[in-house]
Amino acid sequence: xxxxxxxxxxxxxxxxxxxxxxxxxxxxxxxxxxxxxxxxxxxxxxxxxxxxxxxxxxxxxxxxxxxxxxxxxxxxxxxxxxxxxxxxxxxxxxxxxxxxxxxxxxxxxxxxxxxxxxxxxxxxxxxxxxxxxxxxxxxxxxxxxxxxxxxxxxxxxxxxxxxxxxxxxxxxxxxxxx
Amino acid sequence: xxxxxxxxxxxxxxxxxxxxxxxxxxxxxxxxxxxxxxxxxxxxxxxxxxxxxxxxxxxxxxxxxxxxxxxxxxxxxxxxxxxxxxxxxxxxxxxxxxxxxxxxxxxxxxxxxxxxxxxxxxxxxxxxxxxxxxxxxxxxxxxxxxxxxxxxxxxxxxxxxxxxxxxxxxxxxxxxxx
DNA sequence: TTGACTATGTATCGGATCGATATATGTTGT
DNA sequence: ACAACATATATCGATCCGATACATAGTCAA
Numbered sequence: 238x239x240x241x242x243x244x245x246x247x248x249x250x251x252x253x254x255x256x257x258x259x260x261x262x263x264x265x266x267x268x269x270x271x272x273x274x275x276x277x278x279x280x281x282x283x284x285x286x287x288x289x290x291x292x293x294x295x296x297x298x299x300x301x302x303x304x305x306x307x308x309x310x311x312x313x314x315x316x317x318x319x320x321x322x323x324x325x326x327x328x329x330x331x332x333x334x335x336x337x338x339x340x341x342x343x344x345x346x347x348x349x350x351x352x353x354x355x356x357x358x359x360x361x362x363x364x365x366x367x368x369x370x371x372x373x374x375x376x377x378x379x380x381x382x383x384x385x386x387x388x389x390x391x392x393x394x395x396x397x398x399x400x401x402x403x404x405x406x407x408x409x410x411x412x413x414x415x
Numbered sequence: 416x417x418x419x420x421x422x423x424x425x426x427x428x429x430x431x432x433x434x435x436x437x438x439x440x441x442x443x444x445x446x447x448x449x450x451x452x453x454x455x456x457x458x459x460x461x462x463x464x465x466x467x468x469x470x471x472x473x474x475x476x477x478x479x480x481x482x483x484x485x486x487x488x489x490x491x492x493x494x495x496x497x498x499x500x501x502x503x504x505x506x507x508x509x510x511x512x513x514x515x516x517x518x519x520x521x522x523x524x525x526x527x528x529x530x531x532x533x534x535x536x537x538x539x540x541x542x543x544x545x546x547x548x549x550x551x552x553x554x555x556x557x558x559x560x561x562x563x564x565x566x567x568x569x570x571x572x573x574x575x576x577x578x579x580x581x582x583x584x585x586x587x588x589x590x591x592x593x
Numbered sequence: 594t595t596g597a598c599t600a601t602g603t604a605t606c607g608g609a610t611c612g613a614t615a616t617a618t619g620t621t622g623t
Numbered sequence: 624a625c626a627a628c629a630t631a632t633a634t635c636g637a638t639c640c641g642a643t644a645c646a647t648a649g650t651c652a653a
Contacts, residue, residue, distance in 0.1 A: 238511045238514065239609070239610090240609080240610075243514070246514060246517070246518050249518070250518075254631075254632090255631080255632070255633095256630065256631050256632075257631095260630095267514075267517070269508060270508050270509060270510040270513045270514070271509065271510075271513075271514060272509060272611095273610085273611090274610070274611050274612065275611095275612095275632080275633075275634095276610065276611060276612070276613090276633090276634075276635080277609070277610050277611075279632065279633060279634085280633090280634090283633095298630085298631090301618070301619070301629090301630055301631070302617065302618065302619095302630065302631040302632070303631080303632090304630085304631070304632095305631085305632075317518075321515060321518060324530075324533065325510075325511030325512045325514070325515050325530065326511050327537050328508070328509065328510045328511075328512060328534075328537070329450060329507075329508070329509040329510075330447060330448050330506070330507075330508050330509075330568075331448060331449065331450060331506065331507040331508075331509075332448040332449075332503075332506045332507075332564075333416045333503030333504050333506075334503045334506060335448045335449075335560075335564060335565075336416065336421070336424060336445075336448070336449060336503070337499060337503050338557055338560045338561055338564075339424070339428075339445070339557040339558065339560070339561050340424050340427070340428070340495075340499060340557060341556065341557050341560075342557070352502075352503065355502065355503075356506075359505050359506070378519065379516055379517040379518065379519050379520070380517065382513075382516045382517070382519075382579065383513045383516055383517050385575060385579070386510075386513060386516075386572070386575055386576075387513075389571045389572065389574065389575040390508075390568055390571050390572055390575075392571065393567045393568050393570065393571030394564070394567065394568055396567070397563060397564055397567040397568075398564075401560065401563070417638075417639090418638085418639075432601095432602075432603090433602085433603070433604095434601065434602050434603075435602095438601095450640095451639080451640090452639070452640050452641065453603080453604075453605095453640095453641090454604090454605075454606080454639065454640060454641070454642090455638075455639050455640075457603065457604060457605085458604090458605090458639095461604095476601085476602090478601095478647075478648055478649080479600090479601055479602070479647070479648075480601065480602040480603070480646065480647060480648095481602080481603090482601085482602070482603095483602085483603075
């Protein structure tokens with residue numbers, strides 16, 4: 238799935254600007270399972286507008302730069318449906334944290350515990366964001382589904398790390414050294 | 416973290432070829448939290464060899480193409496340590512499956528259930544791979560740590576999906592429609 | 594036995610994508 | 624007063640992916 242389909246899907250749910258798409262996928266309901274940068278979002282929107290899959294209207298705002306609000310066209314919905322027909326590819330989970338843990342022979346135990354704490358903070362931040370999103374009124378079945386998925390996964394991560402952390406603190410420097 | 420650091424880390428644990436690095440990250444212990452393609456691995460190995468971070472030796476094999484086995488140099492270890500000093504960036508989880516579920520207004524309930532079954536099959540495949548890796552004798556602390564993490568996360572995903580699937584099968588076409 | 598397929602292995606190239614940066618403006622904080 | 628930050632669009636080099644090519648050999652079925 239490419240950024241084009243991602244943007245189409247977003248705009249099909251709510252008319253929005255490129256900036257708002259970026260916000261939604263880094264702070265909103267989608268933050269835990271999707272990513273894209275301005276460098277790919279803006280060209281995709283421009284291109285798809287030229288192809289007639291989207292329409293733009295400039296929305297003036299007081300005290301802020303103008304917003305380009307995009308809306309999906311019937312052709313856009315057709316393109317989206319077709320894109321959603323292809324089977325989704327396998328999930329990709331990338332964790333530099335785990336890579337560091339794998340190579341922990343290169344780092345001290347203090348660094349390890351600090352990395353675990355940082356990871357726990359990141360995970361809990363994500364959990365808070367999901368909790369906040371789930372508590373809003375406008376959640377439909379799709380949002381509840383993906384929110385619940387993220388919550389289950391992140392909770393499991395936190396539980397595992399807490400367990401390992403307690404283990405490390407109990408056995409002083411024994412496991413990390415050898 | 417870039418592919419260079421990834422390859423350095425791998426080779427620091429066991430001398431290997433580019434092909435074996437790719438195998439390890441798509442079938443082995445690392446498959447669930449790392450990814451890289453030939454298109455980035457081979458150039459990285461060539462470049463780092465030219466920079467003196469790695470050494471190569473051609474290993475002849477009967478009935479197979481020659482293998483280029485890479486080993487890390489002292490300079491390579493220094494570079495790796497330095498690379499591991501920078502704080503790991505946040506985990507990235509990308510799921511086209513969840514994106515499809517979010518937009519499930521565009522697909523039928525049958526398609527949804529099929530997608531869930533496919534996802535469950537993928538997750539269970541990963542779980543099997545981790546189980547197999549964990550059962551080998553050569554697992555150290557780092558491997559046990561990352562294996563356990565993956566196991567916890569994947570198990571939670573499976574449990575959540577099984578629950579949702581049962582829910583969908585119980586309530587006939589009610590939730591998916593509205 | 595021939596052709597298709599799979600596995601091991603190295604390599605490259607176009608295109609997709611990231612990450613950083615530039616530009617402009619207003620608000621908030623010290 | 625001035626730094627920092629949020630809103631907003633845009634571009635560009637560096638990186639990386641996905642597909643493909645090439646070479647060799649084993650397997651398996653028509």
